[in-house]
Every structure is written in C-alpha cells, then in structure tokens.
Amino acid sequence: MTERLRVENLYKVFSKSPEPALRMLKAGVKKTEVLAKTGIVVGLSDVSLSVPTGGIYMVMGLSGSGKSTLARCINRLNEPSAGRILLDGRDIVAAGEAELREIRRKRISMVFQHFALLPNRTVAENTEFGLKLQGVSPQVRRRRAEEVLSIVGLARWGNHYPHELSGGMRQRVGLARALATDADVLIMDEAFSALDPLIRTEMQDELLRLQRTLKKTILFITHDFQEALKLGTRIAIMADGELVREGTPQSIVLDPGSDYVAAFTREVDRSRLFDARSAMIPVAPVQLAGGLCLAETGDGAGLVLDDGGHVVGALDAAALRDLRDGIPFTDSGSGTLRKDFVTVRERDSLLDAARAHRAGRPMAVVDDEGRLIGTLAADSILAGIAAAPPQTAGGLHA
Ligand SMILES: Nc1ncnc2c1ncn2[C@@H]1O[C@H](COP(=O)(O)OP(=O)(O)OP(=O)(O)O)[C@@H](O)[C@H]1O
Ligand SMILES: [Mg+2]
Missing domain, CATH: 3.10.580.10 (CBS-domain)
Incomplete structure (x- = not known):
C-alpha cells in the first residue's frame, strides 16, 4: 500500500507563545506537568502516523486525548505548533493561503458529528454546497448531488429539508456532501457518534460497503473501540495528546502494550477479529x-x-x-x-x-x-x- 497522508512529529500547543511548552514537551515532559507549570494546554505532543492510500485509519482515545485536535490540524482548522503533515508528499503545514484553500476544497473533506447541515437549504443544496464554493455550474453540481445522494441511499430526498430527516439520514447527507467534491481524503470526526446503536451499525456497514468501490483514504475519529476494530485498516490510540499504540486491529487486541489500551480491548469479543x-x-x-x-x-x-x-x-x-x-x-x-x-x-x-x-x-x-x-x-x-x-x-x- 502506498501512503497518502503522513504526520511527522506533530505538536499542538494552545498558546500564542508556544516555545517554552514545546521545549518542555520535546524534553519529555508530559501534558499534565506542562499545564501545571506553565498553564498552557497541550493538544498534541510528538504525534507521527502514516495513513495508507485507500485505508480507513482510526484514531481512538478517551475524551480530551487530542483526536479532534489532530483532525483539525490536518486541514489546518487548528494551526500546528511544530511538525509536518504530508499529503502525497507535500507539506500542508507549509502551504500558503491559496494552496490551503485548494486543499480544503478539493483534496480533504470533513464529516462532523453534528451533521452541520444548513437548516434553510434543501438536502440537495446542502449536498452541493462545496461544489458551489468551487464555482461549479448549477446543472453540473445538481447532477453530482443527485449522484452522491443515490450512493448514500437518499435518491429521492433532494428536495426535502434537514428537519424532515432522521439523524441517520442527516448523517448520510453529511457523508454525501463530503463525497460530492470528490476529495480523496475524508476526515470523519465522531461522524457516527450521535446516532443510536442500530442506525450506527447500519452506517458502519454502509461505509464499509461504499469504501469497497470508492476507495477513499479515510481518517476516522472515534472514542468507541468496537467501531475502531470494525472499520479500521489500522488504529492509532491516543492518550493525553500522545499516540500510545498503533497497529492493525488484530495486533492491538493481541498485544495492547499498556493498561490504558488493554482496558479497551477487554470488552471486545476477540473471536470476531479472526474471520475467514x-x-x-x-x-x-x-x-x-x-x-x-x-x-x-x-x-x-x-x-x-x-x-x-x-x-x-x-x-x-x-x-x-x-x-x-x-x-x-x-x-x-x-x-x-x-x-x-x-x-x-x-x-x-x-x-x-x-x-x-x-x-x-x-x-x-x-x-x-x-x-x-x-x-x-x-x-x-x-x-x-x-x-x-x-x-x-x-x-x-x-
Ligand atoms: N481551541 C482550544 N483552545 C484551548 N484548548 C483546546 C482547544 N481545543 C482543544 N483544546 C484542548 O486540547 C485537548 C484535546 O482536545 P480534543 O478536542 O482534541 O479532544 P478529543 O480527543 O477530540 O475529545 P472528545 O472525545 O471529547 O471529542 C483538550 O485538553 C482540550 O481542552
Ligand atoms: Mg473530539
């Protein structure tokens, strides 16, 4: 597998003058101690990972461990404090305004937990929103919206409004919108977390089914270990801003490497990992x-x-x-x-x-x-x- 996205020694410190905190982190001081000594909140400390092309890469960890910060650094909604983020070898951190805009419009799409649909726009209008920003003509973007809505199973819902849809359907619209721009990298931050368990399982199956033909490169954030195991080609586990374990679902269950990770694996039905x-x-x-x-x-x-x-x-x-x-x-x-x-x-x-x-x-x-x-x-x-x-x-x- 080739590599689409690579994060190298990424740090995020929430401060206008991050240098003292960065120096401490690089000397091995932990997030809690940095906070105690400087009052500065650490989002990420020395995170490195490699996302293979066409893979679903899961980032998993407890609340506050830095998952969303990582996701937001990748399209620079959060400005990284140090490190590199390589998209097909090009450093996103070093990208100028124009290149960054291009990356956000065409290369990387985000799907959020709370749908983020525009309530006064129809499902189709919501779906084609990114294309409109790209200046795509109305006919072309409407055709594309219909195409992706049918991919996510909402073929006849284009003229309805978000409030007429169930949570699961709204999440499908969020997914359709991300697919519409044809970006090859999708970042899904707790995309299914707000859904009730049954719908959630359905969406997971749907994503796996879609992925067989779409073959996007997906960075999927979750706090649910089961979800990480089910969807993941690889899993990265985060704690206190650090990446503490990385590997295939199987390797992580068999060899958690720490109590923190072992606690997640204990609940899991291990045999499910060993399928045909x-x-x-x-x-x-x-x-x-x-x-x-x-x-x-x-x-x-x-x-x-x-x-x-x-x-x-x-x-x-x-x-x-x-x-x-x-x-x-x-x-x-x-x-x-x-x-x-x-x-x-x-x-x-x-x-x-x-x-x-x-x-x-x-x-x-x-x-x-x-x-x-x-x-x-x-x-x-x-x-x-x-x-x-x-x-x-x-x-x-x-
Ligand atoms: N804009 C911000 N300003 C200051 N601190 C922030 C900011 N955003 C996040 N943080 C801090 O960074 C750390 C990581 O937060 P983050 O949102 O990445 O966690 P998370 O793993 O996504 O958690 P959750 O599962 O609750 O979504 C937390 O300590 C948080 O307080
Ligand atoms: Mg989060």
Whole structure:
C-alpha cells in the first residue's frame, strides 16, 4: 500500500507563545506537568502516523486525548505548533493561503458529528454546497448531488429539508456532501457518534460497503473501540495528546502494550477479529473462454467463476493440469467440474470455517454479494485460530 497522508512529529500547543511548552514537551515532559507549570494546554505532543492510500485509519482515545485536535490540524482548522503533515508528499503545514484553500476544497473533506447541515437549504443544496464554493455550474453540481445522494441511499430526498430527516439520514447527507467534491481524503470526526446503536451499525456497514468501490483514504475519529476494530485498516490510540499504540486491529487486541489500551480491548469479543477474511488467500482470477474465469487455490486446485464472480464449480489438480494442456473441462454428468466446493462468507469466524472444512474440497470465501474474494486452506485456518487468544481456540472443542 502506498501512503497518502503522513504526520511527522506533530505538536499542538494552545498558546500564542508556544516555545517554552514545546521545549518542555520535546524534553519529555508530559501534558499534565506542562499545564501545571506553565498553564498552557497541550493538544498534541510528538504525534507521527502514516495513513495508507485507500485505508480507513482510526484514531481512538478517551475524551480530551487530542483526536479532534489532530483532525483539525490536518486541514489546518487548528494551526500546528511544530511538525509536518504530508499529503502525497507535500507539506500542508507549509502551504500558503491559496494552496490551503485548494486543499480544503478539493483534496480533504470533513464529516462532523453534528451533521452541520444548513437548516434553510434543501438536502440537495446542502449536498452541493462545496461544489458551489468551487464555482461549479448549477446543472453540473445538481447532477453530482443527485449522484452522491443515490450512493448514500437518499435518491429521492433532494428536495426535502434537514428537519424532515432522521439523524441517520442527516448523517448520510453529511457523508454525501463530503463525497460530492470528490476529495480523496475524508476526515470523519465522531461522524457516527450521535446516532443510536442500530442506525450506527447500519452506517458502519454502509461505509464499509461504499469504501469497497470508492476507495477513499479515510481518517476516522472515534472514542468507541468496537467501531475502531470494525472499520479500521489500522488504529492509532491516543492518550493525553500522545499516540500510545498503533497497529492493525488484530495486533492491538493481541498485544495492547499498556493498561490504558488493554482496558479497551477487554470488552471486545476477540473471536470476531479472526474471520475467514483474515486468513484467506486473495484470488487473482484469469479469463477463460466463454466468459468464465479461473481462480487457483493455494493447494493446486481451482475454482471456476461466472462473469459475475460467483463460483460455478471446482477443478481438482488433475483437471487443472488437463486444462493447461488444452483439454477443456465439462460441466455435465460425469464432467470434471465438481460441485462439492465449500463456501464461507468473509465475516464468518475462523471457527465456523474450520467446522465447514472438508478434506480435499476447495474452500471459497465470498463477499456479501456471493462473489469470490479468496480461498482458505486448512493450514491457514488452523494457523489463524492458533494465533487467537486461548478462550477462542478453546471454543473449537466446545
Ligand atoms: N481551541 C482550544 N483552545 C484551548 N484548548 C483546546 C482547544 N481545543 C482543544 N483544546 C484542548 O486540547 C485537548 C484535546 O482536545 P480534543 O478536542 O482534541 O479532544 P478529543 O480527543 O477530540 O475529545 P472528545 O472525545 O471529547 O471529542 C483538550 O485538553 C482540550 O481542552
Ligand atoms: Mg473530539
């Protein structure tokens, strides 16, 4: 993965004369002591992180830990006191007025917790607001607004007003507005926190679904560890303005590294982290004749897909060799295309995958639409389970 956004040794001190506080921080003095000795509030102290292109990067931590300050520094709603913020290698901190305006309009969009919709404007007008600021013509921006509203599931709501919408729908409008400008970086600060749990789960699923095709680079702020685990490609955990732990969801649960982080992980259902997707080998299908594709599995067999990516059958190693020698497979009667492959869904747990496994039968991992995204071999299922904490592995024998 390439890197879209990189934060290097970022400091934010809320003072007109930050130097004394900065010197203390750089000498290793902590936020509380700086406050006690100087009366200066520290927002961020020496934060460095790297956000991969197309990833959902979660920033997690208790209230007051500096999450929003970090988000606001990235588009310079907060002026950083020291450090660099590189967007595709260009330092945002060093950007002049004009470049900054351009970055805010076209490169980085923000979605806030409290929707921030204009109450006297329709949903469509709210959605196209950023484009209007860019000087996009009325017809073009209206078409774009309709497009993104339909992406977030609000196709027929353009002429309604925000007060006619539920909280979840308003948050979708906020998301649509961020998508409308086509910025490649989205910063979502507690974007789902004001929603009730059911709607919130729905929005999380929606974001994951959208992200599969949009592939934006998302910095997502949350104080909810479950949300961080569910959405995150990587997670950064903040405490008192410092980044105290960074890694994949799995690595953080398995090795929290401190009591502060461990306290978050304790509540989590660990087994959910070890799903079929986490152990699968992604497929790279090749085109066959007749609109079909072939995806080889790790163990010498193959899966045959239709043009929609759905598995129609399996070929064993011998049939696969025949195919390479130019002998086509047959799909009827005693044909070589076998139907006894096993299918699991990407979010099924590895324990369920282990139970579904049958010796000698290829295992297909499919997405919500039933399209093949990977294959699972017995040894990778077991390796995945072995990596899980004891109580999960114990469940296998239950
Ligand atoms: N404009 C400001 N002036 C002075 N101090 C500020 C300002 N904004 C934030 N702070 C301080 O910076 C620290 C971090 O605040 P921040 O809003 O980033 O926390 P947060 O992690 O987003 O918290 P929450 O989960 O409550 O949103 C806090 O100590 C806060 O008091
Ligand atoms: Mg905040």
